[in-house]
Amino acid sequence: MSFPWLKGHGTENDFVLLPDHDGTVHGELDGSFVAALCHRRRGIGADGVLRVIRTAALRRTDPAVESAGEWFMDYRNADGSVSEMCGNGVRVFGLHLLQEGLVDPAAPIVVGTRDGDKIVTFDTAAGPGDALISVDMGVPHVQGTSKVSADGNTWEAQDVRTGNPHAVAFIDRLGDAGTLLTEPEYDRSVYPEGVNIEFVVREGERHVAMRVHERGSGETRSCGTGACAVAVATAVADGAERPSTYRVDVPGGTVHVTWRADDHIVLTGPAEIVARGTMDWTA
Numbered sequence: 001m002s003f004p005w006l007k008g009h010g011t012e013n014d015f016v017l018l019p020d021h022d023g024t025v026h027g028e029l030d031g032s033f034v035a036a037l038c039h040r041r042r043g044i045g046a047d048g049v050l051r052v053i054r055t056a057a058l059r060r061t062d063p064a065v066e067s068a069g070e071w072f073m074d075y076r077n078a079d080g081s082v083s084e085m086c087g088n089g090v091r092v093f094g095l096h097l098l099q100e101g102l103v104d105p106a107a108p109i110v111v112g113t114r115d116g117d118k119i120v121t122f123d124t125a126a127g128p129g130d131a132l133i134s135v136d137m138g139v140p141h142v143q144g145t146s147k148v149s150a151d152g153n154t155w156e157a158q159d160v161r162t163g164n165p166h167a168v169a170f171i172d173r174l175g176d177a178g179t180l181l182t183e184p185e186y187d188r189s190v191y192p193e194g195v196n197i198e199f200v201v202r203e204g205e206r207h208v209a210m211r212v213h214e215r216g217s218g219e220t221r222s223c224g225t226g227a228c229a230v231a232v233a234t235a236v237a238d239g240a241e242r243p244s245t246y247r248v249d250v251p252g253g254t255v256h257v258t259w260r261a262d263d264h265i266v267l268t269g270p271a272e273i274v275a276r277g278t279m280d281w282t283a
């Protein structure tokens with residue numbers, strides 16, 4: 001099988017993009033194929049896969065998907081599992097649609113996801129390669145707390161849903177979470193579908209830094225939904241009035257998260273497409 005691919009990232013949260021506009025290239029995207037593509041030694045290497053497919057085409061194999069938009073981000077984690085949403089992925093996805101001329105540059109870009117439609121916008125003042133790309137992530141849900149443990153330490157973690165599940169733990173030093181080579185322990189009765197776990201330190205007023213262990217991908221250099229969950233948990237802890245904007249430093253760069261007066265959260269940061277090719281797949 002031969003198929004086109006691209007590689008992109010948002011603050012070093014990296015993705016293989018698979019253009020499959022009419023669903024004729026990959027059919028029902030297979031989890032083991034995704035895991036092989038994402039493998040850092042044997043594949044292209046990535047934190048996840050973004051299949052670029054028309055909503056109407058995806059509905060033929062997955063009737064549960066819905067979107068008012070033409071294009072759907074069919075997202076998979078590095079282990080091949082499906083997640084509802086990817087905040088950095090949807091920003092990379094929007095950039096790709098724009099660069100390939102697949103959307104009207106004068107109109108808001110609507111991207112279908114398993115967490116509903118997301119609107120992607122661009123800061124056109126920035127130069128090529130430096131574009132800041134924002135996405136309206138919708139309304140977050142702040143729930144209870146539970147415990148997470150890593151490297152022999154245990155912390156209280158705030159449950160925040162930003163399209164997918166997050167447990168946000170405030171810790172003294174980012175190193176206290178250890179290597180994160182294995183999944184931190186968490187309460188499976190709270191998160192039966194698994195969870196993304198963020199470890200956060202305060203850097204200053206409206207400024208935090210985080211590490212993340214992502215469900216299905218391990219420790220990554222950034223997580224957009226995670227940065228949003230962190231900003232929301234911090235704003236709740238601060239008793240911050242809305243609108244409020246937090247700077248969130250991740251190992252791969254910096255994003256900003258605004259919690260608007262209408263309750264929606266907006267994630268803003270850089271993204272770029274760095275490579276493309278054709279794969280002759282023999283596995």
Ligand SMILES: N[C@@H](CCC[C@H](N)C(=O)O)C(=O)O
Binds near residue numbers: 088223224226
């Ligand atoms: N890196 C993503 C989140 C990807 C999905 C996550 N691992 C999950 O399983 O929920 C982001 O930028 O939001």
